[in-house]
Amino acid sequence: MHDGYTDLIYVLLPVWQKEFGLGYAELGVLRALFSGTMASFQIPSGFLAERLGVALLLALGTALTGIGYCMAGASAGVGVLMLALFCAGLGSSTQHPLASSLMAQAFSGARSMKAIGTYNFAGDIGKMTLPAAASLLLVFMPWRPVLMLLGMMGLFAGLAIFVLTPRFAPDAGTSADHEKAAQLRIAAHRRFAFPILTAIGMIDSATRMGFLLFLPFILTAKGASLPTVGFALTLVFTGGAAGKLICAFIGARIGALATVWLTEGCTAALIVAVLPLPLEAAIPVLPLIGIVLNGTSSVLYGSVPELVTPERRARAFSIFYTGTIGAGATAPVIYGLVADALGISSTLTIAAGLVLLTLPLSLAIRGRPRMVE
Known part of the structure; x- marks a missing residue:
């Protein structure tokens, strides 16, 4: 889902260009705002997870990404849209380090490599399916309800992660x-x-x-x-x-x-x-x-x-x-x-x-x- 959210922006850039009258440089800023925020806060996410727990922080991050896309769907101007993308990028900064850490904790040795490889493969599936789903929905609905709908998926996913993810001790391992x-x-x-x-x-x-x-x-x-x-x-x-x-x-x-x-x-x-x-x-x-x-x-x-x-x-x-x-x-x-x-x-x-x-x-x-x- 997170990887799908990341590439979803590419589908929306032409929509936002038409809606807000943006130039190519401004579109580049929107894309960089999400990806730059995601990259910049990955290390703080890793440190914070040692205090709050990996599962809790990953659930909060996923929900925050969903909230960011809901905000984008409700945005009336570029300023709110930028704030929404910042929130979404901040939430997505938890995905790579924390999900990989969970996989490594749940599976050890050669099983860990297989599990993380499967996780990476699943991310590519998300990159293909979520933007494709958004493109299909945009045929039948305006872009704002589409983003609200996809953002709600993030909220439900965050709740599912919080409830279903096993809690490992900080030093868990075989x-x-x-x-x-x-x-x-x-x-x-x-x-x-x-x-x-x-x-x-x-x-x-x-x-x-x-x-x-x-x-x-x-x-x-x-x-x-x-x-x-x-x-x-x-x-x-x-x-x-x-x-x-x-x-x-x-x-x-x-x-x-x-x-x-x-x-x-x-x-x-x-x-x-x-x-x-x-x-x-x-x-x-x-x-x-x-x-x-x-x-x-x-x-x-x-x-x-x-x-x-x-x-x-x-x-x-x-x-x-x-x-x-x-x-x-x-x-x-x-x-x-x-x-x-x-x-x-x-x-x-x-x-x-x-x-x-x-x-x-x-x-x-x-x-x-x-x-x-």
Whole structure:
């Protein structure tokens, strides 16, 4: 639901432009207000959850997101709309770190990676279904009642989370969790494991956003029409959604280290390979790129609980998600500047080379032949 709320804004931007007479820069501010608030308050959410409890704060955040969309539906001007999006973004800041922490508490070891991968996959389902539902409702109803209806869903979801989510003790975890936590405290070679994992996630996110930025232009240069570009992006996104689930199960089977080498190596190879291919040959490769481009994220998320003590999971997830989202937000700007100077093909070749940096970095956090067992 939260991921659906995040992408719902894209459906509403043209509506708001017509309703309030906004320019493109003002529309960009509205989008940035939601996403920037969400990203900025993830770390405070992680710290606050250690005091209030993960389940309670996640329920409150979900309800606040719903309230934000209800406010947006009742807004008579841009000022109220901005306040509504701030509230919605503030509520959504709880989702990534706290929901992931709950999954890690409920499932341990390899089960944790599978569970978090399934959770990530469910987020992509929400990104597809909630905006689609809003688009369908807008055919029959004005946009204000549509937002009120979708906002009420958030309120009910928050209540359901509060009632149904199990309460774990702050230091909940299996005996294996505590044994690993003790090892983390004394193992000097893993002292910087979590910061290195975060750096890998940031590189992975930056590569993903950079590739998606230039893909339409690559395809256009190969002779693709606008509908073909849209179809190609759909293939990438569909492969990406599947990759989050597939790679999580692969990671649970062969270990996170081997999976990172597999997915990141394939990402670099496929990005370079698609550049010289003709359009007819490039299109079938795109779902494979989507699988490996997004699949690594589930493996990295699933490795976070293994590198921190159980009572610090919410905090660790908040830091990890903030770092990866921030890298994904800034990468298009940096890669855009490089592309202006060197061209798109050279820029993507550089991006493919940079993603290979994750391979030696992953060796630095290897505590065992398998990072996650």
